[in-house]
Amino acid sequence: MKRLPEIKTMTNSVQLKFAATFLVLIAVLAVFMNTYPTIAARDLVFSSKKASLQNQAGVMASALSAPEELTSDTVPAVMDQLDLRSLTRVIVTDEDARILYDNAQYDPGIGRYAMFSEIARALSGEIVCYSDYDGRAFMTREAMPIRSGGTTVGAVYLYEYDETQAQLISSIQNRLRSVSLIVSAAAIILMFIFSRALTKRITELAKATRIVSEGDYDHRIPVAGHDELSELGTEFNSLTARLKETEELRRRFVSDASHELKTPLASIRLLSDSIVNSEDMDAETMRDFVNDIESEAERLQRTTEKLLSLSRIDSGASLTRERVDLRKVAEKTLRLLHPLAKENRVTIATELQKDCFVWGNEDLLYRVIFNLAENAVKYNMPGGTVDILLKSEEDEVILTVEDTGIGIPDEDLPHIFTRFYRVDKARSTDAGGSGLGLSIAHDAVKLHGGDIAVEKCAEGGTRFVVRLPACPEASEEGGTEA
Ligand SMILES: Nc1ncnc2c1ncn2[C@@H]1O[C@H](COP(=O)(O)OP(=O)(O)OP(=O)(O)O)[C@@H](O)[C@H]1O
Ligand SMILES: [Mg+2]
The missing domain is CATH 3.30.450.20 (PAS domain)
Structure with missing residues (x-):
């Protein structure tokens, strides 16, 4: 050193x-x-x-x-x-x-x-x-x-x-x-x-x-007076406070992530041990056990994919950017969500305007729409609806995802973009959730220079509004950038 x-x-x-x-x-x-x-x-x-x-x-x-x-x-x-x-x-x-x-x-x-x-x-x-x-x-x-x-x-x-x-x-x-x-x-x-x-x-x-x-993030400089050095001291203290916050977030993220990975791995281990140790297991039970192992493995795969997406956004690794037609991305997402909506007896209504172009990474933009729409279907009620609106307004493209679902309590609203945050842990885990979808959507929107907001609907459901800078003309910019 x-x-x-x-x-x-x-x-x-x-x-x-x-x-x-x-x-x-x-x-x-x-x-x-x-x-x-x-x-x-x-x-x-x-x-x-x-x-x-x-x-x-x-x-x-x-x-x-x-x-x-x-x-x-x-x-x-x-x-x-x-x-x-x-x-x-x-x-x-x-x-x-x-x-x-x-x-x-x-x-x-x-x-x-x-x-x-x-x-x-x-x-x-x-x-x-x-x-x-x-x-x-x-x-x-x-x-x-x-x-x-x-x-x-x-x-x-x-x-x-x-x-x-x-x-x-x-x-x-x-x-x-x-x-x-x-x-x-x-x-x-x-x-x-x-x-x-x-x-x-x-x-x-x-x-x-x-x-x-x-490493001592609790250390602070006593600040007195109003000169440039005092200002520097105040800046230093707030920088240290931010560092502490980031460090705490990092620690919590690592521990949450390992916990999230540990649970399905422990289930897989338990199930496979049961198969190995039971000598006279009938074929039916064994199939059930293997099915369970498969769904745990799937959950593990989904979580690791989400973690990888987050780390890509975090590191700002070079992302390929291009002119993305959000309407096409939204249509693709809805096709993929159709079976889940059918299973949950939720109707998806769409109103997708043409010419909603954004300069960005298609995969991340797909994740934004998918996570919002998936939540709207997952945290809905049988017979409920999901409205997806896409429109371009001046120099912005606005995506609104609105549902008639269970809603988010007021006290949870400020935290839902936090990594691993789940309102109703039991319900979310049953729905296969890990509490990462919204934080991926939030960070991806911010990376594209946009903004994401959440509000309660009058009918008790939830509305997410995403605003992204529009890219109307075919841009000359190209290649990869962070
Ligand atoms: N449309 C919604 N209606 C009601 N609650 C919602 C809605 N969207 C999100 N939530 C709540 O916010 C929490 C965080 O959502 P998020 O998408 O980040 O995680 P998840 O859906 O639990 O898991 P993942 O998306 O990673 O599979 C959810 O657990 C859920 O309780
Ligand atoms: Mg989700």
């Missing part, structure tokens, strides 16, 4: 997969939370810094573009009137990059040449602006040409070193780090609790499946 994997290992691996997926998800979220907001804030500061420095440089360049010549005397006079407090360094040069103004406190470079590439680029007419962030401060540089009468007469260079904004960003970063650590830790703890609870329930289901598969 194939070895099944241990339930514990199975659920552990489910838990592991679940935990791994969740951890990856948390890691991705934590990385995102720690990077994206800082990058966005930094970009925002960059653009605001650039705009503000460009604005200030623009004001300075336009203030210095007066027609006067730029000298180390005129420039400071203009610069003193401007607000330069937020700037770390401000340099103004003439067109040769010679420094005319420098606000550096230690060693201002007035008179020297400014060697900054930004100033060189500004003198060639470009506006240069860029901002850097090194984790401790924002460093922004701006260089702009000073124009007068269409020519570049000098350049303004601004530099800002801002630690305040940088501190703000790093404090946001630190807070985000702590928040994401707390959230991740809480999520991981919750995930473990949740996944343990989930796998515990899956383990319970897996264990229950194993217990039931080992």
Whole structure:
């Protein structure tokens, strides 16, 4: 037998997969939370810094573009009137990059040449602006040409070193780090609790499946809540209940069947023993005994044939299907039943419509009609009647078998399609019945996609109504199917 994997290992691996997926998800979220907001804030500061420095440089360049010549005397006079407090360094040069103004406190470079590439680029007419962030401060540089009468007469260079904004960003970063650590830790703890609870329930289901598969059909899963797993538990319980029912039916069937076969076999044995053991048995008695043996053997044969029919229906073994004319099948059945009807003094009246075709197995359909008609004759009274009606209605073929017989008591009606069920055991056995005819009819009708119903007639008899899907046209389908 194939070895099944241990339930514990199975659920552990489910838990592991679940935990791994969740951890990856948390890691991705934590990385995102720690990077994206800082990058966005930094970009925002960059653009605001650039705009503000460009604005200030623009004001300075336009203030210095007066027609006067730029000298180390005129420039400071203009610069003193401007607000330069937020700037770390401000340099103004003439067109040769010679420094005319420098606000550096230690060693201002007035008179020297400014060697900054930004100033060189500004003198060639470009506006240069860029901002850097090194984790401790924002460093922004701006260089702009000073124009007068269409020519570049000098350049303004601004530099800002801002630690305040940088501190703000790093404090946001630190807070985000702590928040994401707390959230991740809480999520991981919750995930473990949740996944343990989930796998515990899956383990319970897996264990229950194993217990039931080992034959304990009474085992049930305690169901609480309304989620998918609870639904699965409810489905499992009802499946197990159905399995139990089927198993009980199977057991009862086997025991009933063996009992049914045992009785005639025991009679045959008894009768043959009597013949063998009696030395002076007269010919007349012996003939009677042999006749009895023959009728018991016949009963045995009938029962085994019925059991075989049932097992064919049950196993769904491939049955040949064809377009069957039910009228012909009914006529054949009635010819066979004629002697029994005559013997029981029962009249059979028929009304069989033409064109009642069904797609199915002729032998099984014959058994349906025969069992119903035979019962109607068998469980009738001398002088009684049996009406057999066959008609086609829309997409159905309807067969009605009605009798004026002894009727079926209300309490027995729900059980008569059960295998081996007999209303009056003594009477039925006298009539040669085994209680299988109606269950064969029922199962065969269901196999053909039809329906069978029973009801009491007003006159005290019984009416069986069979509905089968009609097959009006010669169907192309063919061959064998279950
Ligand atoms: N038309 C009927 N009128 C009265 N009772 C019926 C009728 N048909 C069936 N029954 C009752 O239902 C029981 C079951 O019928 P079913 O045909 O399954 O078995 P059976 O006739 O006893 O045996 P079998 O058909 O296997 O030879 C019968 O024993 C009989 O008591
Ligand atoms: Mg019968």
